[in-house]
Amino acid sequence: MEWFCNPSKEPSSMLVDLQGDSSLQVEISDAVSERDKVKFTVQTKSCLPHFAQTEFSVVRQHEEFIWLHDAYVENEEYAGLIIPPAPPRPDFEASREKLQKLGEGDSSITREEFAKMKQELEAEYLAIFKKTVAMHEVFLQRLAAHPTLRRDHNFFVFLEYGQDLSVRGKNRKELLGGFLKNIVKSADEALITGMSGLKEVDDFFEHERTFLLEYHTRIRDACLRADRVMRSHKCLADDYIPISAALSSLGTQEVNQLKTSFLKLAELFERLRKLEGRVASDEDLKLSDMLRYYMRDSQAAKDLLYRRLRALADYENANKALDRARTRNREVWPAESHQQLCCQRFERLSDSAKQELMDFKSRRVSSFRKNLIELAELELKHAKASTLLLRNTLVALRGEP
Amino acid sequence: MAAEREPPPLGDGKPTDFEELEDGEDLFTSTVSTLESSPSSPEPSSHPAEDISANSNGPKPAEVVLDDDREDLFAEATEEVSLDSPEREPILSSEPSPAITPVTPTALIAPRIESKSMSAPVIFDRSREEIEEEANGDIFDIEIGVSDPEKVGDGMNAYMAYRVTTKTSLSMFSKSEFSVKRRFSDFLGLHSKLASKYLHVGYIVPPAPEKSIVYLQRTVKHPILLQDPDLRQFLESSELPRAVNTQALSGAGILRMVNKAADAVNKMTIKMNESDAWFEEKQQQFENLDQQLRKLHASVEALVCHRKELSANTAAFAKSAAMLGNSEDHTALSRALSQLAEVEEKIDQLHQEQAFADFYMFSELLSDYIRLIAAVKGVFDHRMKCWQKWEDAQITLLKKRETEAKMTVANKPDKIQQAKNEIREWEAKVQQGERDFEQISKTIRKEVGRFEKERVKDFKTVIIKYLESLVQTQQQLIKYWEAFLPEAKAIA
Numbered sequence: 001m002e003w004f005c006n007p008s009k010e011p012s013s014m015l016v017d018l019q020g021d022s023s024l025q026v027e028i029s030d031a032v033s034e035r036d037k038v039k040f041t042v043q044t045k046s047c048l049p050h051f052a053q054t055e056f057s058v059v060r061q062h063e064e065f066i067w068l069h070d071a072y073v074e075n076e077e078y079a080g081l082i083i084p085p086a087p088p089r090p091d092f093e094a095s096r097e098k099l100q101k102l103g104e105g106d107s108s109i110t111r112e113e114f115a116k117m118k119q120e121l122e123a124e125y126l127a128i129f130k131k132t133v134a135m136h137e138v139f140l141q142r143l144a145a146h147p148t149l150r151r152d153h154n155f156f157v158f159l160e161y162g163q164d165l166s167v168r169g170k171n172r173k174e175l176l177g178g179f180l181k182n183i184v185k186s187a188d189e190a191l192i193t194g195m196s197g198l199k200e201v202d203d204f205f206e207h208e209r210t211f212l213l214e215y216h217t218r219i220r221d222a223c224l225r226a227d228r229v230m231r232s233h234k235c236l237a238d239d240y241i242p243i244s245a246a247l248s249s250l251g252t253q254e255v256n257q258l259k260t261s262f263l264k265l266a267e268l269f270e271r272l273r274k275l276e277g278r279v280a281s282d283e284d285l286k287l288s289d290m291l292r293y294y295m296r297d298s299q300a301a302k303d304l305l306y307r308r309l310r311a312l313a314d315y316e317n318a319n320k321a322l323d324r325a326r327t328r329n330r331e332v333w334p335a336e337s338h339q340q341l342c343c344q345r346f347e348r349l350s351d352s353a354k355q356e357l358m359d360f361k362s363r364r365v366s367s368f369r370k371n372l373i374e375l376a377e378l379e380l381k382h383a384k385a386s387t388l389l390l391r392n393t394l395v396a397l398r399g400e401p
Numbered sequence: 402m403a404a405e406r407e408p409p410p411l412g413d414g415k416p417t418d419f420e421e422l423e424d425g426e427d428l429f430t431s432t433v434s435t436l437e438s439s440p441s442s443p444e445p446s447s448h449p450a451e452d453i454s455a456n457s458n459g460p461k462p463a464e465v466v467l468d469d470d471r472e473d474l475f476a477e478a479t480e481e482v483s484l485d486s487p488e489r490e491p492i493l494s495s496e497p498s499p500a501i502t503p504v505t506p507t508a509l510i511a512p513r514i515e516s517k518s519m520s521a522p523v524i525f526d527r528s529r530e531e532i533e534e535e536a537n538g539d540i541f542d543i544e545i546g547v548s549d550p551e552k553v554g555d556g557m558n559a560y561m562a563y564r565v566t567t568k569t570s571l572s573m574f575s576k577s578e579f580s581v582k583r584r585f586s587d588f589l590g591l592h593s594k595l596a597s598k599y600l601h602v603g604y605i606v607p608p609a610p611e612k613s614i615v616y617l618q619r620t621v622k623h624p625i626l627l628q629d630p631d632l633r634q635f636l637e638s639s640e641l642p643r644a645v646n647t648q649a650l651s652g653a654g655i656l657r658m659v660n661k662a663a664d665a666v667n668k669m670t671i672k673m674n675e676s677d678a679w680f681e682e683k684q685q686q687f688e689n690l691d692q693q694l695r696k697l698h699a700s701v702e703a704l705v706c707h708r709k710e711l712s713a714n715t716a717a718f719a720k721s722a723a724m725l726g727n728s729e730d731h732t733a734l735s736r737a738l739s740q741l742a743e744v745e746e747k748i749d750q751l752h753q754e755q756a757f758a759d760f761y762m763f764s765e766l767l768s769d770y771i772r773l774i775a776a777v778k779g780v781f782d783h784r785m786k787c788w789q790k791w792e793d794a795q796i797t798l799l800k801k802r803e804t805e806a807k808m809t810v811a812n813k814p815d816k817i818q819q820a821k822n823e824i825r826e827w828e829a830k831v832q833q834g835e836r837d838f839e840q841i842s843k844t845i846r847k848e849v850g851r852f853e854k855e856r857v858k859d860f861k862t863v864i865i866k867y868l869e870s871l872v873q874t875q876q877q878l879i880k881y882w883e884a885f886l887p888e889a890k891a892i893a
Contacts, residue, residue, distance in 0.1 A: 215725075218728050222718065229711065229718050239703050239704040243700045246693060246696045246700055250693045253690075255853065255857065258860055268868075373889045384875075386871075386875045394868050394872070
């Protein structure tokens, strides 16, 4: 199935309020979904001297985004920064399955019902598609907006290099490796925090750490549950399809007095269905997606704290090594310089981490604000539309003899 | 429940009804013995209610009801049923219980149940409303309530007793307001008596109670049934002889039997020469209606289910939003998230209430009608049996005549006399059969006409109520979100 999509310009900004900086503008201007992959057209507009042209496009696939993300993560220079979370892999599996099941389907539903259900599933597919585009776009846009990250060489390559980056997807060994690395990281973190003598000197970070740990868990929870609410709503909306159909056929064979009532009801439920569907998708966008994004972002912040903690541990170890060297009066100078380096690194990380975490907070707050307001406004809009619809039907029904 | 909304079929005023009743009584002295198979054949049926509904071919109202048994006082009555005598009999062993008199369906009783902090669901007290709405000066003013379930006795012999309260201005009752205690088997007993008396005459007795209040209300709505002394005794007398033969199935069992019987009838091959196209048409019409209603009912049940899921999921989300709000260290955002959690909690309540409405108005309306239609079909079947009886009588008469002729030829004077006697007897039976058939046909036409009228009114009323409940939900939503919006905007 091929889908062309010209995503509107605004979706990404709903997740992150990005200070517009016109010196480097990145967007995904087009996207095509093929059998098992999505091809994104990344368009850059820039007056920066580095680039050969002021406006250019390349085609990228998901794996290349991941490559870019990993490159940032592994770069020591950015250890003190929150690396924007990688976009999730495009996943149309569930949606495809549903469409397939519908196709094999159920002979008991009418042609009309079938058409409606197909329409719903196609809309769902399209929504997932739009979302994945938005996720990939916001990733790039955050990079472009960050004063340090935007200057990365790999980033330029990603944006400009016309050919395929030849980054294949991770093979099993690499995936496993990545998985193990995560485990090692958590173990390490546990070790470090348990390390005696490792005192968190800075209240700010102490607070942030406690906060982030709890926050991350809770936002993940909230995200999962918001997803379930959204799905229930969708289910509910879909239920109106057979109800409307049954009312319709009752209407056509009924006695006169009930005939119009049933037909009006059938129409009512059809419209209600669309409204419920919109409620569901708005909840999805404004609530679920936002929670999901900040779940990932808070994980990125946690990663930053881990790196800083690691640097602190290194610094502590270097101190101890220096003390030992001094007592033994051997190899003092290398120990001193090593300790110096560790100290500098730690301080550098702490400073930038502080800034990053404060940015994270303001980003989060403004995004929540925007989305919650929009959510409330949309819910109101739909509720008012439903009320009007219901009232009109009631008037019509009551008016019948 | 209440007032009969249309004048009784044969005109206003009681005298006519009594006449008709007497007529009817004549009918049953002769027919009772032949048509009715009294509920004396024991049939084992030790099913707990859940089992029954699982087996029913039709919709599973009992199952759902029992899950949500806050409103159905009789949910506990099934205990009585299975605890009581080991031999259980179906109330109408061979006949499905036809029942019409569709009243505005499914009124709920105000449960004075000792159920916990559960927010009492909206009480759809139609009975009073009907009396108020009633403008065309009808004379049937009677209101019935069932309440106060209480467990009587202990252990094996325990049963649930209910208070049946009647308020009426009808003169046939000695007081204007009175109440009695009845147990579930009493209800079944009443049904059994009424059914046995009126069934094959084409009148319809409401299906046996699953929802007792509806049952009673429907019964008193029927102008003929209202006159019945057994009904009066049920409503009035403080002591009711124990209905022994009715420790039987709950309404769910009735439904199952109705369905089984309906199937049996379909397989029955009564080839009737239908001289009246009306009957054929009507039967077809009801058949179609039945199918459509079942389909709709199934879809509505799915709706109820999903709305309940939505409610549960919303509640869960509300909790996690509250937790998130607690964690959030930005004060204004934290407060907004807590407010969001509160809104979601209220919305969860809304969903629950709406699910109730979905079920008790929409779904129950449909399942009531599915059962009623089964009863209507049963009445049509009775007519067929009636016709068969008449037909059989005619055949027998013919045989007797042949016998007489043979005897005459064979010249056996005493046998001739006997044959002549038998001929007279069967001639009378043929006449009676024809009269019965015509009577039942007439009655059915009337009843069906009335059923249709009631049905239209019923459906409309309930649908309007249901839509109003939807409007209410939406308005509440508006209220909640409007209250939340400034909180969201206040995030600095």
